[in-house]
Amino acid sequence: TDAWVSWDDKLDSATLTNLVDEQQKLAQGSETPEEFEETCAFVKKVDFYEVHVFKYSKRNGTVAASMPDQIDEETKLNWQEELMELQQEIAFDRAEERTGSVVTAMIEGKVADEDAYVARTYGDAPNVDGLLFVQTTEELNSGDFVRVRITGAVEYDLIGELTEDI
Numbered sequence: 001t002d003a004w005v006s007w008d009d010k011l012d013s014a015t016l017t018n019l020v021d022e023q024q025k026l027a028q029g030s031e032t033p034e035e036f037e038e039t040c041a042f043v044k045k046v047d048f049y050e051v052h053v054f055k056y057s058k059r060n061g062t063v064a065a066s067m068p069d070q071i072d073e074e075t076k077l078n079w080q081e082e083l084m085e086l087q088q089e090i091a092f093d094r095a096e097e098r099t100g101s102v103v104t105a106m107i108e109g110k111v112a113d114e115d116a117y118v119a120r121t122y123g124d125a126p127n128v129d130g131l132l133f134v135q136t137t138e139e140l141n142s143g144d145f146v147r148v149r150i151t152g153a154v155e156y157d158l159i160g161e162l163t164e165d166i
Contacts, residue, residue, distance in 0.1 A: 030067050036079050043086055049094065050129075051087040055080045088155075095130065095153035102165050105132050107144040119148065130156030138162060 031039070043051060055076040058065040071079075105119035111133065117140050119132045134140075134148050148160035 030064075030069050031071065031079075040083060040086055043083065043090075047090055047094075048087065050091070051083070053080050053083045053087070091130075091156055092153070095156060095158055098150045098158060099152055100150065102147055102149050102163055103132075103160075105134065105146055105148050105160075107134070107140045107142055107146060109142050110140070119146070130158065132158045132160060134160055134162065136162045 056064070056071070058070070103121045105121050108118045108120060110117050115135060115137045117134045117136065119134050120126070120129075121132060124130070124132070132148065132150075134146065135151075140146065147163050147165060149163040149165060150158050150160045152159045
């Protein structure tokens with residue numbers, strides 16, 4: 001939408017309303033190919049930290065189920081995949097950008113047969129966000145809080161090492 005063109009400006013209620021309206025179209029399965037391309041451009045421009053994409057499925061008795069111009073199942077799946085691939089590129093770039101930063105993490109457990117532990121930072125949700133693998137020969141326990149310097153990233157996951165740095 002035209003409101004997205006000025007995204008660099010502060011988000012105002014009109015922009016938010018337009019965004020919600022457009023996303024309802026996407027969610028209701030009546031989005032046009034042009035509107036889908038606008039959605040992709042918006043995701044690129046905003047550079048979201050995280051995006052969840054679900055394809056629309058009809059629910060009997062809802063207004064959306066009887067809307068005209070419903071999108072076929074193959075298109076919905078293709079668009080869902082395309083949008084997730086776009087967000088995946090953004091997520092991978094964001095993970096790489098964290099290299100060199102220092103975070104506080106909680107140890108969840110040891111990786112079998114390796115000198116590494118799985119940890120999470122305060123913003124990582126189990127079964128949703130990527131993992132932080134801490135490489136160390138030190139003996140750590142589940143629940144320990146440690147300082148970790150991020151040394152790299154592999155897809156959604158971060159790799160780091162123990163540090164005393166603040």
